Structure formats: structure tokens, C-alpha cells
Amino acid sequence: MKPMAEPSSETTESDIPAHRYSAALAGAIEAKWQRHWADKGTFDAPNPKGALSQGFDRMADRTRFFALDMFPYPSGSGLHVGHPLGYIGTDVYARFMRMTGHNVLHTMGYDAFGLPAEQYAIETGRHPRATTDANIANMARQLERLGLGHDRRRVLATTDTGYYRWTQWIFLQLFDSYFDAAVGRARPIDVLIAELDNGDREPDAGTIEPGIAWSDLDAVARRRVIDAHRLAFVSEAPVNWCAGLGTVLANEEVNAEGRSERGNFPVERRPLRQWMLRITAYAERLLADLDLLDWPEPIKLMQRNWIGRSTGATVTFASDSGAPDVEVFTTRPDTLFGATYVVLAPEHELVDAWTADAWPEGTPDEWTGGASDPATAVDAYRTLAARRSDRDRQAESDTKTGVFTGSFAINPVNGDPVPVFIADYVLTGYGTGAIMAVPAHDDRDFAFAKAFGLGITEVVHPPASWFAEQGLEDGAAIQRWPGAFTGDGVAVASANDDISLDGLAVPEAKTTITAWLGVEGVGRATVTYKLRDWLFSRQRYWGEPFPIVWDDDDLPHPIPADQLPVLLPEVDDFTPRVSEDPDALPEPPLARAEDWVHVTLDLGDGPRAYRRETNTMPQWAGSCWYELRYLDPTNETVFVDPEIEAYWMGPSGPGESGGVDLYVGGVEHAVLHLLYARFWHKVLFDLGHVSSVEPFHRLFNQGYVQAYAYTDDRGFYVPASDVVEQPDGTYTFNGEPVKREYGKMGKSLKNSVTPDEMYEAYGADTLRLYEMFTGPFDQSRPWNTRDVIGVHRLLQRIWRNVIDESTGAVTVTDDAVDDETLRALHRTIVAARDGFTSLRFNTVVARITEYNNHLVSAVDAGIPRDAIEPMVLLLAPLAPHIAEELWERLGHDSSLAWEDFPVADESLLVAETIEIPVQVNGKVRGHITVAPDTDPVALEAAARADAKVAALLDGVETKRVIAVPGRMVNFVV
């Protein structure tokens, strides 16, 4: 390839040297090399086999490296300069890894299903696919202009039929398997059926009516039992139903006021039949395997909190009037003697059974909700609770509400009858949906007991310090406690004829009472999780259709794998059905595609009529496995060839998780995406489809680019680019003072800066370098357009060290490199390797700048080739276009992307002499110049020989001398 044509210098700016590294020149260089990389497939990563395997034999001595970015949603507004920060960092690292002997896989995709495209379609009538494809094209253009070293053969979008075919296939894997608790992993559903038929096992509790045997069931009933075991199953679940939008919303689409983010319509809780994925079965493994991962601790902590494992006991409370036993979950079984009432969630299945016919004698008025009988009170309360969203409940969490059922339960440790309430501070989805209330030792129970005048019994005695903090004298009576005591103390008043906890500390009391409950058959140790099953249905158009049809018995059937994908049908109207009837069920847009919904299929027992499932999958589905498809994107037979998966993601050794070598993205996906993807991956692992236990071995959270925004005196945002800073530190817009705030970059804040503006003004290499330079990769930093010029100047100076600005001639010499420069170079190589390896790219830029400044000041005419070529290689991962151009002009005929990264010569890193400080009592009092390896004895002698130090030490006793070779000497006097 020849050097590119130089830009014309016949402009009015005739005095600017024709070959200066300007935005125009940068743009021409960048276009040239982007074309070169694309034409040559420079960043194609060879697979060990299959369609993308050409060139793999040359990778024999290389280690695989899989770098992954959290792929973007292709939004209509395009990118601002904050978006690519992570992509640039990953690219820099990937390029560095390629230059250090790795076979690097790095590509990009688009998470392209989702609500915005659908909403836009509703507003404009344009098909979501049209807008999505246009948005992807625009975003691809913006990203390509950055010079990211992606393997373009692997680029995909979740909306590609060739992709969502496999998303549907994975759903069917979930549908066709169950979690075998005995072995702790998923197995094919056929195994379960065989075991049930053979009588080798019983159906799981809750999947079959108590007292009914498998062998008693007919075929349809058996199918229902089987279906209840599947990892993908249908369940009646309360959802955020938004009548105004005609759809169910995800929690994050509901604002704090319980209204929809889009449209501001009211949202209410409503039970709906929904597809669920049994992620809760994996709670323990999702928790335990975090230990295998190289992830930031805060992210692991957030996942642990989200999974929310807690240990405690299930305790059985019998009724005093014949209602079925109710089980409660508690983490404090040690306080059982202090349980003075029981609360069921309003949705608890036993509420009706526990609701008495009439109020018992002496029921306080405030327990009845003003109703004449318990059934009326309970019904009214349940209706009220059902309408309240979770957010409503939380917002009023300090005011406890509830009603008495009219029934009493028997406390199993002391036989006391305790009143049974329903209250929405008890949640149906956690534990057993029922609690024993110990107001003395639980804040929520305390508040409820105070509101309803219930008994409060002290069973853990607080330490004196607690009483002091409450402003009470030691041992004050419980009636005067301002709140519950939830800390560690000694059990009191906790004995019956059989067992006594009195005098035991909390942990011992827990184990003692739990053991006793087990012996008595009224309780057992239990582990519960906050994690809920994953609600997987959306009443939307722009998502993956479920590969499921329903038969006349209302049983779901999978579409055979060879008939996938189930394509989205064309519909005329994406508008949700808005119903006046508050109890109307939602109608998904797909339900209106009548021809599509009603099909005749042969699923193995001859052609039959079926109805298609009309919900679609949530946006999370496509991002649960895209890293796997990158590996083998063209495979039509399997979602990823096992050998290819093992090559790129397989564990590196025993006890290793395997998975992506570096996954870069924002903390906002700390929980949901990362948890869902881990779950899918583990299912695929259990079923033998992948060799890695975890999808993402190393996770790195890049910081955000933030920006200042300014508001005028009316509170309106003004364009940030036109705000002027005044000498006194205040800011003005059109001469009027404005207020500065700091936060995200975005259109509505009028502080967006686009990559396109930066390409225009400086070029892509400058933008890349600036984003990498402004701070450590994992730290957020403000955008300051004003500062960009600094790194642009750096590139200009580097350019000028190789190229004559006026003639364009290469000016390097073949002279030997002087010793000082050589040492500086090798120190820079060490620093660059270290900075790249640790993802502290800002320090690499600083050290390259330092070295280049040295070259500028140390050399008058022509810099030795051997001083400049290694620096071009150091720069290459950060600013690849200018580096390639300089590399070529320096006489190399192939891309430096595959060159070896420079290695420092150790012998040049050791200085002949160093200057170290001499301290007296920790204060620097002088300096001595010594050889780096001078031993402590010689160091002390040299220090004492220093005139200033000697003067300070004269006549005083030195108590101690600390001499650290290569560091410092300290005299303690």
C-alpha cells in the first residue's frame, strides 16, 4: 500500500504547513486505515474449525482472548461521546493483547428488540424493523468511524431471524428440562417422566394435589404435573398492569408514583397467567459460583444481596378452630416464645380457611376495619392491597395496615392462642408468605403491634448499652421501649416443660430451638432467598415470539427445533388495546394476527389445530447468550459448535469457571442482565451444550462520561456549549447568570457532545486518546471539550517527530540512540505494558507524552529510528490510525496490529546512581547519591557523611536508623 495522497494545501490558510497533523489529515488517515482493515480482515479472529477457521493454523502458538462489550440498544438519537468510552477501552486492551501474542476475538452486536422502537412505531406507523435497521446503520457508522478493531463477520443483532431462532431454541431447552434438586442441576424433562412412570420418585410438592398419586392421573393431568416442574412454566403472577398502555410493564418502567414512565398512566397490580423461568432453582449456584469470578467486589455484593440468601426456620402454627396448619418462616426462631400474633400475606392461599364466621367476643374495633364480620373485612382489605403497587406499599411502609381474621393460632412452644391477621407488610412471594410476629424484637412487628394494641413480650434481654442509647435505665420495662430490640442479647422467658433457651445467646438459642422444633415435628431449619422467579412474558410486539402453541386442552407444546424460527407476524397496528373495562385482560398485539395465531401443525401425532402463544419475550432474552453466538455466528446446525465454545470460553484449568476473558460494561447491569445471563448459561452447561460454568469470567465496570449542564433563572436548560465561565468562577449564558449542575450527558439537558463533532474537529484518534486519558478506566469523569486539544497536540508532536510538516518527508535518522534516551524509552515500555495490563490507560498516555517530550527536547535534527519506532508501537493500541500511518511511512509494509509489543531490556532499567532522601525523625534533611543496590550499612555511612545530616546528628544520640536500600535513610534521634 502506498502512502495516501496528501491533502491539498491550496487553501487560504496557506501558512499552515501542508503536512501538519490536522483534523483533515487525521480524517484522511483514519478513512484509509479503516478501509485497509476492512479489506484485509485485519481483525478477523480465526476459529479452530468451521466457516471462520481460515488462518487458524497461524494461531497455534497464541492464547485465546475473548474481549466483550455490553452491546448497545440502537437508539434513534445515536451516540454521544459518553457511549463509546467502554468500547474504546476494550478495543485498546484487545489490540494490546493481540500485540502480546493472543488470538483476540472482539466484535459487536445490537440488542435491538425493545419498547422504544415499538412506541415509535405506534406514534409514526413505521414498522419497528425499519426504524431498528436504520438506527443500527447509523450507530454502526458512528462506531466504525472510531476505528474499533472488530471482527465484522461476527456482528449480529438480536432481531436477526437467524439469531432469535436460537433464542427460541434455548427457551425450548428451558421448557424441556427441570431442576433436579437431588443432584442440584437441570436434566431433560424426559428423565423426570421416566422416573415418575417407574415410581422412582414422587412429583415435587406443590405440583400435584396432596393425596393424589401420579398413577391415578390421566394423560392431561400428568401433563399439568410435568409442566409444573419445567424451568419454563406458566404461572399466575401479579404484574404491573398498565391499562392506559394496554401492557404489562417491567418494574423499571414504573416510576415512584406508581405510574408508567411513558405516558404517566396509572399502574396497578393484577394477577395474570405468565411464562416464568425458574431462576430460583439456581439461587444457590448463582451465589456460590460468584467465588469463581474475577468481578468487582461491589458487583458481587449487589448480586449476593439480590439473591438474598437467609437461613432460619419454618415453624408450623396450628389453628384453634380446625383451619389447616399454617407455616411461617423466621430468621429468629430463638424469639418464638415472644410471638404474640401471626400475619398472613393478603394473597396467602389459606386466608379464606382462616377467616372466621364472626368476630370473637371483645375484638377491638381497630382490628375489624370497621366491618361487621371477618369475611367482609378480609375481602375489603384484600381488594385494597391488590390495587396497591409494591411501590405504594413501600412508600407508606411506616404506617402499618391490616385486619384480624377472627381466628387464633396456637404458638407451638407454649400453647398460647395468638390472633391471626392479614397485612400487606407481609409479602406473598417471600418465605412462606406468613410470619410469626415478635414485636419486641422486630421493628415492623413492633410498629404493627403498637398500631393495633397487640401484646409485646421481651424474650431477648438487651445489654445495658442498648438501654443507655434509648435513654432508659438498664432493664427498663418493655412498655417503655421506644422500639424493638433486634440486636444480640440473652434469651429470657423462653422455656416450657421440655426446653429452655433462657440464658443462651442468640446463635445458640437458634440452634437449640430449631432442633427441638424438628424433634416435635413442628418445624425445621430452612434456607430462603429473596430472588424471585423471572417473569418472562411481555404483551408486546417487538420481541421474540414464544416457540409454543396451545392445544384444545390448554396444554402448551413446543415447536420442533427444525421448524424454528417462529417469525414475528406482520401486523397493521401496533397500538395496544385500551380497554374501558378495568377487569379486561390485556390483548397482546400478536393476538390480533388471527391467521398467525390459529395454525394446524403436525407435532408428531398428525395435523391438529393449535393456538399460538401471543406474548413475546422480554428484552433481556436476547442479551442472555449473545456472547456465545459471537463465537460461531454463521452456524445453521447448532447455536454454537461445542469445540468452538471450548476454544474461546472453556475453563483454563480444573476449578476454573471459563467464560469471557474480559467483559466491559456499566454498573447499571450489575444485577438483572448479569444474573439472567448467568442463569441461562448454567442451564446450557447442565444440559451439556457448553463447557464453561459461567459466561463472564472477568467483569470490568467502566466509568461514565458525565457532563455539566446549566439552567437559567426559570430552571430551563441552556445549551452548555454556549455557557461562558467568568473570572470569578460563575457561569453565564448570553450574559445572564446560570446555575451549573453535573450529571449525565443527554439531549434534554442540552449538554450532549457527539462523536461526529469530535471527528470533525480533531479526528477519531484524538477522541480515543482523550477518552482514555481523562482518568482511570473504571472511574467516571467529566467531559471537557476544552481539554481535548491537549491530546491532539500530543499527536501533532509525535507526527512532527517523524514527518516534516512542510515537505511531508520522513525525518528519522539511522543514528544510534543515546544512552539517556534509550533508558527513557525502556522505562516507558515498562510503564506502558503495566498501564495496559492493569487497564490504567491514562498513565500510558502520560508516559508516552513524557517520552515524546523528551525526544522533542533532546533531539535537534532528526530522531533516530530506533527511538521512535518502539514508541509508535506503544501508541498503536490507543491511536491506531496515526500509528499505522507512521509505521507505514517508516517503511513497514504490513499492519502493526499483529506486530510484537516492545519488550523492555532489564539492563537498561537500572540506573547507575540514584538520589535518595535522608530523613531525621521522618523529615527530609538532605539527599545522598548512591548506587541503587547500596546496602543499609553503606547507606547509613553515606548519609552520615552528608554535611547537613552530620550537623544535625552532631552531639545527639541516634536511637534507631532505618535504611531501606533504593528508598531512603531515616535517623531517629
Add this chain to the structure above:
RNA sequence: GCCGACGUAGCCCAAUUGGCAGAGGCACAUGGUUUAGGUCCAUGCAAGUGAGGGUUCGAGUCCCUCCGUCGGCACCA
């Protein structure tokens, strides 16, 4: 309320992981180049590390308390 991260020149950030607080950039100042301008060149300028206490010969770094900024969770029994 609970959990977590972060506070170093006017601004963005370094600091061999407990060893001389300053590498790099912006801004600023002076000079040069230029008819002029600055996306040009050169030289120069700056804080004692949010506050207080502790450990240590020695603390930006480790520990405690407080303050501030940002993020996550929030009736999970």
C-alpha cells in the same frame, strides 16, 4: 434507614502499593512565530492530599469518627 465507591494544584488526573507529594494534560502568565488569529512553538506558574484522631521511624496510602459527592437496596420476617 442499610450497603458500597470516591474526595490530591483553579480543573482532569499521577505517585514504584507504607518511603522525597507531582509524571502528564487543560487553564493561566511571559516570550517567539504570524499581516492577523490560534487547533503553532518555547519557557514558566501552582496544592501538602475533605476535617479530626490513631498506628508507625515514616501515612495521600492502614485503622476509627465526622463531612461531602455518586451509586445500589429499601416492610424480604
